Amino acid sequence: MGNPFEEMEPKDGFHIFPHELGSMEISLHVGLYQQGVLDFDHELGAASVEVYACSNPEPADYGARNRAWLAAEAICRYINTGGSWDELASIIATMQRMIPGTVVRDGWHLFDTYVDTEGNHTHVFCENSAGRVVRWVEGEYVDTGLTLNDLRREAEEEDVEEEAANSQVRSSPLLRGPDHAGSGEADGGDASEVREPDCTREEV
Secondary structure (H helix, E strand, O other): OOOOOOOOOOOOEEEEEEEEEOOOEEEEEEEEEEOOEEOOEOOOOEOOEEEEEEEOOOHHHHHHHHHHHHHHHHHHHHHHOOOOHHHHHHHHHHHOOOOOOOOOOOOEEEEEEEEOOOOOEEEEEEEOOOOOEEEEEOOOEEEEEEOHHHHHHHHHHOOHHHHHHOOOOOOOHHHHOOOOOOOOOOOOOOOOOOOOOOOOOOOO
């Protein structure tokens, strides 16, 4: 029996990728890469399927998109490693016995969630009204009373070369400047520039 990995490219498999149309729309798509190229599915009549979309997004909508990104990316990785929908459904049903429907943090919304250059899962929450920021690094610490400017200043002091050296780490859009939401096209095209939202519920 042949080795199924011999002709495989590192990028092959199901993957999630974002699209952005300036500040007008944000979305997530799932597609299948074969031989390193996004495959066109003739049955679907498309190269990808939209799994999340929001028009005229507010800051909290970026958080909702990034949260959906977490789930969709995990499912793709699970399927790529041999998982099945039936097995996934069983896992979810079992987990629901312990995990509530959601974790409510009144007055706050998620802005971004990412894996930092140390491999830590990091979540940035914004207060809806006052604009305070909390950064929760799972298993490490929780920073309260921060502002967006605090986080930007920290980012400027970090060695960006360390981040660039590890292509598997998705850095924080919040910490990367104007292109804060990680714009990227599946085919490698230029990403649309977006304005950086503040940490309130006002329109951006």
